[in-house]
Amino acid sequence: MVKQIARFCVVFLIAYTSSGIADDTYPRVIFNGFGTLGVVHSDESHADYVSDIFASKGAGHSNDWSAQVDSRLGLQATLHVTPKITSVVQVASEKRYDGSYAPGIEWANIQYDLTPNLNVRVGRMVQGTFMASEHRKINYATPWVRPPQEVYRLIPVAYFDGVDMRYQYATDATTNELRLGYGGGSVDYPTGSIDASDSWGLSHRTQWGATTLFASYGELKVSVDELSQFFDIYRSFGPPGELIANRYEVEGKRSSVISLGVGYDPGPWFVMGEWARSTSSSVLGDNEGSYLTAGYRIASWTPFVGISRARVTSNTSEEGLNAALYPSPFAEGAVLLNDILNDVLASGMQQRGVTLGTRWDLRPGMALTAQYDYIDMRSGSPGGLINQQPKFDPGGHINLFSLALDFVF
Amino acid sequence: MLKRLNMLGASVLLSVIGHAATADVLLVASVEAPFTRLASSELTDIYLGRRTQIGKGLAVIPLDQSGNSIEREEFYTRYIGQTPAQIKAHWSRLIFTGRGQPPQTLSDSRAVIDRLVSDNTTLGYINAAYFDDRLRVVQVE
Numbered sequence: 393m394v395k396q397i398a399r400f401c402v403v404f405l406i407a408y409t410s411s412g413i414a415d416d417t418y419p420r421v422i423f424n425g426f427g428t429l430g431v432v433h434s435d436e437s438h439a440d441y442v443s444d445i446f447a448s449k450g451a452g453h454s455n456d457w458s459a460q461v462d463s464r465l466g467l468q469a470t471l472h473v474t475p476k477i478t479s480v481v482q483v484a485s486e487k488r489y490d491g492s493y494a495p496g497i498e499w500a501n502i503q504y505d506l507t508p509n510l511n512v513r514v515g516r517m518v519q520g521t522f523m524a525s526e527h528r529k530i531n532y533a534t535p536w537v538r539p540p541q542e543v544y545r546l547i548p549v550a551y552f553d554g555v556d557m558r559y560q561y562a563t564d565a566t567t568n569e570l571r572l573g574y575g576g577g578s579v580d581y582p583t584g585s586i587d588a589s590d591s592w593g594l595s596h597r598t599q600w601g602a603t604t605l606f607a608s609y610g611e612l613k614v615s616v617d618e619l620s621q622f623f624d625i626y627r628s629f630g631p632p633g634e635l636i637a638n639r640y641e642v643e644g645k646r647s648s649v650i651s652l653g654v655g656y657d658p659g660p661w662f663v664m665g666e667w668a669r670s671t672s673s674s675v676l677g678d679n680e681g682s683y684l685t686a687g688y689r690i691a692s693w694t695p696f697v698g699i700s701r702a703r704v705t706s707n708t709s710e711e712g713l714n715a716a717l718y719p720s721p722f723a724e725g726a727v728l729l730n731d732i733l734n735d736v737l738a739s740g741m742q743q744r745g746v747t748l749g750t751r752w753d754l755r756p757g758m759a760l761t762a763q764y765d766y767i768d769m770r771s772g773s774p775g776g777l778i779n780q781q782p783k784f785d786p787g788g789h790i791n792l793f794s795l796a797l798d799f800v801f
Numbered sequence: 802m803l804k805r806l807n808m809l810g811a812s813v814l815l816s817v818i819g820h821a822a823t824a825d826v827l828l829v830a831s832v833e834a835p836f837t838r839l840a841s842s843e844l845t846d847i848y849l850g851r852r853t854q855i856g857k858g859l860a861v862i863p864l865d866q867s868g869n870s871i872e873r874e875e876f877y878t879r880y881i882g883q884t885p886a887q888i889k890a891h892w893s894r895l896i897f898t899g900r901g902q903p904p905q906t907l908s909d910s911r912a913v914i915d916r917l918v919s920d921n922t923t924l925g926y927i928n929a930a931y932f933d934d935r936l937r938v939v940q941v942e
Contacts, residue, residue: 424896468897480899499899508853518898526898533894565842567851599851601842659882692886753886756868800893 422470428531430462430796438784439777441792443538445545446581448491452790453779460487462538462796466498466529476505484529489581498529498551509560518551520571520595523606523653523666525550532798535662535696535751537763540683542702545741545776546670547649548614549588552577566600584618593649606653606666615643619675619736626729629722632713640675640710640733647672661688675736677706685747692754698747704740708771738786742773749794758799765792825929826875829914829936834921835859838940845881847924849891850901863904864913864925872910876926880941 432451434441440450443461451458464486471479482499501515518526522543527533528550554575561568576589593610623637651668665684672678680703687696712730715723749763769775772787780786828844830836836859839847846852847863854860866873868885877888892903907913910927917925918935932938 422902426893426897466897470896470899470902478899482897501899503899513899527894530893530897533890533897562846562852562854564840567846599846659887689884692884753884756885756889759886800889800897 418475419471419473421472424468424470424801425466426468426530426532426798426800427465428462428796428798429459430531430537430794431457431459432461432795433457433793434790435792436777436784436788436790438781439774440779441790442776442778443541444486445548445776445778446489446579447487447778448489448582449487450778451792452777453781462531462794463487464529468499478503478505486529510557512555512557514555516551516553516577517556517573517575519547519549519573519591519593519610521547521550521593521608521610521649522651522668523597523604523655523664530798530800531761531796532757532759532800535685535687535694535761536698536747536749537761537794537796540666540681540685540698540700540745540747541776542681542683542700542741542743542745543651543666543668545702546668546679546681548586549577549579549612552588552591566598568599569597571595571597584616587615588612589615602656602658604653604655604657604664606655607651609648609650611646611648613644614647614672614676619643622729622732625725626713629713629718629726629729632717636710636712636733642672642674642676645672645674647674647676659689662686675733677704677708677737677740679704679740681741683745687751692752694751694753696747696749696751698745700745700747702741702743703770704742704773708737708740708742709734710737738772739774741776742770743775744768744770757801758797761794761796761798763792763794763796765794766790767792824871824875826872826879826926827929827932828876828880828924828926828939828941829917829932830924830939831917831921832935832937834917834924834937834939836861836924836939837937838942839924841880841941844941848877848881848904849888850895850903860922862920862923864916864923865904865906866910866913866926867906867908870909872926872928880926 434452436452438453440453442450450461464484466482466484468482479502480499483495484498485493485495488494497516499516501513501517503511503513505511520526524534524539528539528544552575556573559570572594574592576591578585578587591612595608598605620643623641626633626637649670653666655664663686667682669680683698683700685696685698687694710733712733713726715726718726746766749761751759751761753759767775768789769787774780774786843855847861874885877883877885895901910931913925913927914931917923
């Protein structure tokens with residue numbers, strides 16, 4: 393149903409592309425775009441640093457300097473069908489799990505304004521889980537080369553196909569937006585896919601002078617085919633195996649995410665920070681992330697500094713099956729299963745980061761950002777690095793240098 | 802090398818001169834407009850797309866001038882307290898999340914005046930040199 397609507401939006405847009413351009417005629421279409429040309433160097437040569445956990449390659453092992461971590465191009469068409477009906481279609485091309493740059497649909501929906509302050513949308517939308525979630529790919533709109541991973545990695549599936557409702561209201565001193573969404577989505581990775589179904593989220597944003605206050609809460613059902621198969625093998629080990637499978641199974645359980653954000657931007661300087669926590673009574677565990685960034689504006693330069701932290705608050709190891717209770721070859725099988733389970737439990741992001749950078753606004757619509765990140769991985773965590781080689785030693789630290797040219801048009 | 806340095810010097814000098822050139826900008830509406838004053842926060846909210854109404858449901862439509870005019874830079878810096886780059890970043894956060902488009906852009910102060918006079922609900926800024934008796938200066942408090 394939702395996919396059909398997304399397809400309908402695209403057809404509709406193409407059909408109307410040739411019509412009026414004047415500012416107050418209907419229907420009319422407006423085209424916008426955004427993009428980043430970026431290179432990253434990581435001094436950890438035995439694993440890849442990536443900004444998108446599902447990308448196939450990154451900086452460090454695959455490439456000393458990688459242009460694939462942050463580079464992307466996005467195009468958007470906004471169609472005003474009538475004064476009350478709008479459609480937005482946005483596609484973005486970036487490094488994907490299969491190594492290609494095949495464009496993916498980020499937004500494709502139809503919006504109907506019930507009143508000037510209340511609207512509903514049907515189609516594909518991006519979740520409003522964190523303060524900058526919805527514009528996380530428009531690097532021009534944020535101070536950093538990429539949003540702090542310690543918070544923005546907490547959610548694997550960012551967009552959803554479904555419905556949402558937004559209500560805007562104002563008081564004398566504040567303007568506010570309340571957003572409620574419901575739907576589901578999925579994301580592919582090299583050996584399978586992660587599905588988020590039956591997910592809903594509520595977010596609220598207040599603008600009060602120079603202060604922004606943000607809060608959100610959401611729940612979702614995650615299912616990962618590979619993990620389900622893995623726990624089915626555990627179950628074949630009788631009651632002790634079933635106990636472990638029920639404890640760590642992802643399928644059918646609800647996960648939740650709560651987040652809080654604050655920003656203060658009086659003009660010459662700014663500060664912003666977020667704290668978020670995801671909870672799941674499964675192998676996904678309980679994770680917490682936070683960051684704080686402050687910047688200062690001098691003419692067209694904006695130097696900034698940030699700190700960030702991610703940790704796992706649930707257990708990161710598990711005794712598993714007692715191999716001594718099983719005859720060979722089941723005993724060896726039990727050891728192997730326990731090893732994999734412990735690897736997954738230990739793979740959560742646990743790290744502290746320090747970020748130093750500066751943005752240079754070349755001209756309106758174009759900015760160059762140079763950024764240095766020091767990432768200190770804790771408790772033997774691989775810190776979200778991929779393509780880990782045998783020589784990779786989790787729990788170390790990496791130095792990351794990034795340079796990005798961001799633009800919007 | 803020396804030639805390059807000279808060129809660099811010249812371009813720095815030019816950009817300084819460019820910035821030194823300012824226009825006296827007035828916030829105006831039609832004399833028949835139903836509003837005569839705005840709170841500074843209301844003006845900011847209207848131009849940043851956060852508010853479409855003031856007081857008890859009075860709709861106000863903001864008008865903008867083209868991207869590289871001196872009037873525009875002066876207006877955003879003085880009245881909104883943000884540079885054109887900050888404004889661009891702000892609108893890209895709204896455009897790419899389906900929250901709307903920036904105010905309608907008109908070519909110059911004359912075009913803004915024509916629109917203000919023909920539509921009472923619009924609000925604009927103009928070069929003071931073009932002010933006439935069909936307009937009223939909107940007070941910002």
